[in-house]
Amino acid sequence: MLEEKDKTLSILLLRGPYVSEYAEIASKLALTARKKGYKVNMFLYLDAAWLQHIKEFKSFSNPGDWIKRAMRKGAVVKSCQRCSEARDLTPDDTIKGIEQSGLYSFVDMLAESDRVLTFIG
Amino acid sequence: MGIVIAHTAAVHEGANQAVNLGLEAMKRGKRVGFFLLSDGVFNAIRGSGDVAAGLGQAISGGGKVFLSEEHLLGAGIPGEKLIPGTETVKKAYEELVDLIMEDWDRVIIC
Amino acid sequence: MAMKKKILIAMMHGTYGHHDDCYGAIQLANAIVAKGGEVTLFLRSDGVFFAMKGQDPTDLGLPNNLDEISDFLELGGIIKVDSNALASRGLEPGDLIEEAEIMESSLAIELIEQHEFCLTF
Numbered sequence: 637m638l639e640e641k642d643k644t645l646s647i648l649l650l651r652g653p654y655v656s657e658y659a660e661i662a663s664k665l666a667l668t669a670r671k672k673g674y675k676v677n678m679f680l681y682l683d684a685a686w687l688q689h690i691k692e693f694k695s696f697s698n699p700g701d702w703i704k705r706a707m708r709k710g711a712v713v714k715s716c717q718r719c720s721e722a723r724d725l726t727p728d729d730t731i732k733g734i735e736q737s738g739l740y741s742f743v744d745m746l747a748e749s750d751r752v753l754t755f756i757g
Numbered sequence: 758m759g760i761v762i763a764h765t766a767a768v769h770e771g772a773n774q775a776v777n778l779g780l781e782a783m784k785r786g787k788r789v790g791f792f793l794l795s796d797g798v799f800n801a802i803r804g805s806g807d808v809a810a811g812l813g814q815a816i817s818g819g820g821k822v823f824l825s826e827e828h829l830l831g832a833g834i835p836g837e838k839l840i841p842g843t844e845t846v847k848k849a850y851e852e853l854v855d856l857i858m859e860d861w862d863r864v865i866i867c
Numbered sequence: 868m869a870m871k872k873k874i875l876i877a878m879m880h881g882t883y884g885h886h887d888d889c890y891g892a893i894q895l896a897n898a899i900v901a902k903g904g905e906v907t908l909f910l911r912s913d914g915v916f917f918a919m920k921g922q923d924p925t926d927l928g929l930p931n932n933l934d935e936i937s938d939f940l941e942l943g944g945i946i947k948v949d950s951n952a953l954a955s956r957g958l959e960p961g962d963l964i965e966e967a968e969i970m971e972s973s974l975a976i977e978l979i980e981q982h983e984f985c986l987t988f
Contacts, residue, residue: 643858648986650891657795661763665857668850674858682891719891739898744868746899751857752984753866756879756888757764758979770912771879771987782976865985 638710644675646749648742649684650756653699658755659687663702665753670709677749678706679742680715680734685723688715688730700731707733714741758782759790759861761853762797766808771867772800776811778865783818790861791815792853794825798832803840816842823856825849870904875982877909881917883924883932889917892988893935900942908939909978910967911949914988915956918946918967933964940966947978 647666653659666676680687690700707713715725717736727736735741746752760779766772779789791812793801800808801824812822822843829845836845846852857864876896880888896906910917922933936946948963951972960969970978979985 641858645854645858650888650988656764658763661795664850665854668854669858672851672854672858674854681895682887739895740902742895743870743898743902743904746872746874746904746984747868747870747902749984751864752986753761753857753864754986754988755763755866756987757769769879774911777972778975778979781973785976787976863979863985865979866987 639673641673643750645669646677646745646752648679648754650682652683652686656757659699662755666706666711670711676711677745678713685715685719688734691731758863761792761866763795765799772808775867776808790821792823794828798828802838813840870902873905873982875907875985877987878914879912881914900944907945909947911952915952918963920964
């Protein structure tokens, strides 16, 4: 049974999948933090919007799978609507449960956070 | 304060700047921890450059330098190549989350 | 949700060659100040190019960073520039917009401590 803690971690991911390990690192941190009972938010910004597109099963470890695992544990994941539109990433072509929303959503995440991490390289 | 380094200095000058920032914080009496993962672990090779030298200096001054074991193994870096005093962490993400959420008051990622 | 936090945004990319990074940073900065938060943009490394005066990317087909900077300053945002990064790129304070405050590199740690979160772009 997960013991919920009264602290929130928000992660701003700025890089897309596969180009570096950042998407995996961010997702694994999100999953681990949830397992420890912290509230976790993730916002997929700029090229990180591509992460929501890795929705199908793969026979190898992949960042789409890691983010889905974090979401199953209760991490809230949103993606930048404008960044998504710029990349033709439509809601029906992305991981279910990732809401495309405006930048103010991330500002709201910031407002309620105790720690914020950004991943860019 | 915690500083997470995930790339080498050759890729981005952020690694150098982050170590200098940590050393400056230590000079001002702050407790500083460094956590190296992903390609950042290459900075822990003894004699590899300014970042390694700075990390050694941090350890001498009482700073902590943590290394992700899974990334060290992945990179094939043997223990004897590492800067003395670094601490290899078996469950990197578990430890890092604890540091971020409960120990460090500020977190810088580069 | 009102935003009351003080956020430091450290920009390491400032040119139109990395347009999405710097444009993404200033868009976020403007969203935070628009919701009532306080933001300092700290220009380090190539981030110092972001505050060059006289930018005109018309022929590049890109929006002008100076327009976004102007909104940011109008909403109370602050811009600080790392003196070493500026000098090592052959630039002088007069090359930048006059609102950019030049700061000794060694004071970066104080700047971080004055803000609740540091987001790196």
